[in-house]
Every structure is written in structure tokens, then in C-alpha cells.
Amino acid sequence: MPELRQEDSVFVLDLGDGENRFAPDWMKSVHSLLDTVVDHPGPAALVTTGRGKFFSNGIDLDWLSGHGAQLVPYVADVQGLLARVLTLPVPTIAAVNGHAFGAGAMLALAHDFRIMRSDRGYFCFPEVDIHIPFAPGMAALIQAKLTPAAAVASMTTGRRFGGVEARDLALVDGVADETGLVEAAADQVRPLAGKHRATLGAIKSTMYAAAVTALTTR
Numbered sequence: 375m376p377e378l379r380q381e382d383s384v385f386v387l388d389l390g391d392g393e394n395r396f397a398p399d400w401m402k403s404v405h406s407l408l409d410t411v412v413d414h415p416g417p418a419a420l421v422t423t424g425r426g427k428f429f430s431n432g433i434d435l436d437w438l439s440g441h442g443a444q445l446v447p448y449v450a451d452v453q454g455l456l457a458r459v460l461t462l463p464v465p466t467i468a469a470v471n472g473h474a475f476g477a478g479a480m481l482a483l484a485h486d487f488r489i490m491r492s493d494r495g496y497f498c499f500p501e502v503d504i505h506i507p508f509a510p511g512m513a514a515l516i517q518a519k520l521t522p523a524a525a526v527a528s529m530t531t532g533r534r535f536g537g538v539e540a541r542d543l544a545l546v547d548g549v550a551d552e553t554g555l556v557e558a559a560a561d562q563v564r565p566l567a568g569k570h571r572a573t574l575g576a577i578k579s580t581m582y583a584a585a586v587t588a589l590t591t592r
Contacts, residue, residue: 375400378407381419383417383567384560385511390502391425392569395434396452396477401508404455411464412571419563420462422485423469423556429495431479435553451585452477459484460515463575465566470537470546475500480512482546483519489559490541492549496534511589518585520545 375390387407388502394400411420424430433452437447459466459481467480468474472492474497482488490497499516501508508516508529510546524543527533537549550558579586 376403376455378410380414381560384419384421384564385414386556386560387411387422388421389424389587390407391470393428393431394424394425394478395437395448396455397434397437398448400434400438400526401451401455405458408458408462412462417567419465419467419560419567420485421467421556421559421563422459422481423559424471425550427495428478429468429470429472429474430478431473432476434476443500443562444514449509453509453589456484456512456515457586460589461575461578461586463571463578465563467563469555470495470497471552471555474498476513477512479545480515483516485569487559487562488546489548489550489555490537490546491552491555492537493501493551494537496536497528497540497545498532498534499528500532502530505567511585511591514585514588571578 378389379386411418438448466485467487468485469487470482470488472495474482474493476499479497479499516529520528521544524545527543528545534547535543541549542547
């Protein structure tokens with residue numbers, strides 16, 4: 375399950391050491407830990423990462439196979455988490471330590487910044503190859519964060535991008551080696567930790583208003 379640790383003004387949200395799929399209990403845990411970050415009285419910034427092979431493998435298809443009747447509320451919960459991260463009133467960065475697929479890649483995109491491990495892991499939207507069209511909210515999120523060319527290259531091909539390729543296409547902002555990944559991410563957002571939260575949250579909500587509406591409309 376996800377865990378949170380604090381390093382001075384930087385909170386590190388560790389998504390876990392498995393596939394970190396969006397199971398209902400996993401999402402509840404992430405929300406609770408985000409509450410801790412937002413409620414912190416002092417300066418705060420967020421680094422989100424995982425451990426091992428995966429950042430996040432996205433939708434929990436195993437859970438859905440046994441709970442098909444809950445598909446609509448489940449997708450709403452996934453999109454609600456993405457919308458929350460997109461507009462979180464503290465500076466955020468995803469330290470993509472391994473594979474980020476589907477909704478896991480969307481979670482990375484929902485952060486203000488992204489840095490990816492340079493030597494291992496793929497950033498990928500596999501929807502076109504697994505015959506699952508993007509929900510309108512998810513498409514809106516991706517298109518709000520990427521250039522039109524990057525959106526076409528990633529959304530319509532199912533291509534797997536390594537860290538350097540992802541950086542060159544601007545799916546992520548930079549790359550680092552495994553040992554320095556979280557530190558590099560923390561160094562990027564630490565100087566921003568003192569931003570006024572109400573103002574920052576309002577700016578993000580305005581910047582991404584169309585995506586937030588699409589993500590939160592059932």
C-alpha cells in the first residue's frame with residue numbers, strides 16, 4: 375500500500391513496490407495521504423514515485439473482472455483522483471521509477487512536472503491495442519498536458535517510450551538515473567514549496583478547467 379514520508383518541506387508519496395494499480399482501497403489510501411500533505415501547516419511540495427519495476431500499471435483489471443457492475447463508479451473514482459492531483463494546491467512532481475501504463479501514465483501527467491528513470495521503464499498509453507477507448511475525461515487530461523503532436527504519437531499508437539524518448543517527446547520533463555531520481559525530483563520542487571496554496575490551487579483549477587470538468591462529469 376502507498377506510504378508517505380517527509381523530507382523537510384518535501385513529502386514523498388511512495389505508491390508501493392507492486393504494480394500499483396488503481397484498486398479502490400489503494401485509491402482511498404492515496405487520497406488520505408494527499409490530505410496529510412495538503413493539511414500540513416508549513417511549506418510543502420509533493421514527489422510521487424514507486425519502488426521496483428512499476429510506477430503504476432493503471433486500471434485494476436483483475437478487480438474490475440470481479441466487479442463489473444461497479445464499472446461506472448470505479449472509473450469516476452479513478453478520474454476523481456486524477457482531477458485531484460491535477461489541481462493539488464502544492465507543487466507536484468512524478469518521479470517515474472518504472473513502467474507507467476494507461477491510468478498510471480495519466481497519474482504522472484497529472485503532476486506539475488515529471489522526471490523519469492533514464493535506463494529502464496516505459497511510458498505508454500496501450501488503450502488502442504487493448505481495445506479500450508479513452509474516456510472523455512482521460513483524453514482531456516492527456517491533451518491538456520501534451521502538445522498535439524505528442525498526444526497523437528502517444529494516444530493513437532500504443533507505443534512504449536523509454537525515459538529518453540519520453541523526454542524528447544515532452545511526455546516527461548527530464549531523466550535521471552535510478553539512484554538519483556527521487557532526489558532530483560525533490561530538488562526541482564523544493565524551491566516552490568512555499569507557494570500560497572489557495573492561489574496555486576486556483577491557478578491550476580483555472581488552467582485545467584476543461585479537463586477537470588471532463589474528469590468529474592458523469
